[in-house]
Amino acid sequence: MLGNVDISKRQAEIADLVQKAGFASVEDLAERFGVTTQTIRRDVNGLCELGILRRTHGGVEPPAPAANIHYSTRQILNLAEKKRIAGLAAREVTNGQSLAFSIGTTPEIVMQALMGHENLAVFTNNLNVAFTASGNASFQVTIAGGRLRHGDRDILGINTTEFFNRYKVDIGIFGVAGVDEDGTLLDFHEDEVAARQSILANCRQSFLVLDHTKFGRTAHVRGGQLTDVHAIFTDAPVPDGIAAHLAGTSTQVFIAGNEA
Template sequence: MESINNHTQSEILNAVRKAGGTCRIVSLAKQLGVSEETIRRNVKSLAREGGLEKVHGGVRLQVSAEESNFQSRMLECSDAKRKIAGVVSRMIEDDSSLFLDVGSTTAFIAEALKNHKRLTVITNSVAVAFKLATRNENRVFMAGGELRAHDGGAFGAAAGAFFENFETDYAILSAAAISARKGMMLFDLEEAEISRTVMQRSKCKIVAADSRKFTRSAPINVCDPSLIDILVSEKKPVAEIYRAAANWRAQVVVADEL
């Protein structure tokens, strides 16, 4: 019997996204080279986690898993994200090099960095590049690849290879969920692979997550949580995650306590 695993689940999520948010079971089985029963078992697990919902003969992304579109996400918990952005921006010195991902929280961080000088910014986010390019002698390097409509992020083989050219002072990353057991979690396999690459090539890894992420789940584990240096949120994490962060030896910074 073919087993359920995170790799298969992430492939299902990516396939459904590429199909526009809905897909038939039979089509997923053919695309991924597994049985329809394997797809159904994985879909059942993803439905429990809030990633997909079952419809007659197929599946569709839940709005929370697709995270709506980028502009909608910018409006969600915007006050919390601004607080987080302010905290993170104060950690970054002028003349630093940093990676910023495609998350809405990192777009707020880019805005908070607008008065910094001579930054070297590595990103695959159009929003980040737009906010920081041509300002204060900054240098912004934007990944190539396919530009996704729902988040303005560049992905694909070219984007993945692009990040291997850089070593940075900081990797600033957003998360779909924070797990006490596994740390930073995402819905998208391509995003996770890029996050892994830049974490390996940066001195300080900062994960920025609003407090909703402490009670959410997502299927893809990004890294060993001990790689996280700093976890920033607007509120103190729930007790389980706060204790876990101590075990990871990650510094927890709470905007509301500053």
């Protein structure tokens, strides 16, 4: 079981590979993993039933484009990269600090990386983050109230923005759906942007955590600029155009695997 999804490590690797390549045949997957085509068919059938992939002639491909990739899919895509990003961000947090967490899979994995810390105060509208944080008895966990989005297990709306506006935290930790070429931060829903902007306005330091696939990824709701955040944590150098926008600003870029 990976994340909250009951799949095998091989299935996670298949999903990641197909998402990046756009298509894979059953025969190629069988050869790549050194198993029979029957085994691969069982694997991909399970992934298709979860909505992570879909069958096509001779193989599998990502599901049809939608407003956003389902949370269960996002939990396993680029998982190794997200864990490296999370570990890097966690090293910038000290015991006893207060943290606001937004929605998304990478902030959730950052929370997992923080479980060895002590006496953190966690404020969040992300139930996955809250559930993870509750496993450390020294943490104080406060969650937003309101209507639950079932697939994403988060809470959005006016109650959420008012929730974050009630606190001033040491660090705000959030992700985005995408970053445009001009450095604009993008999401799929106005409520997602409102919650993120509320965290940004009420934290002393802001950590944007995102893997390299978010750079250049399109979404249609604008919500600030990369230069609005104090630190960016990612797994690869940012594209040249975005790096140019960051040049001369106070925004720091931390690249997992390149800590020096």
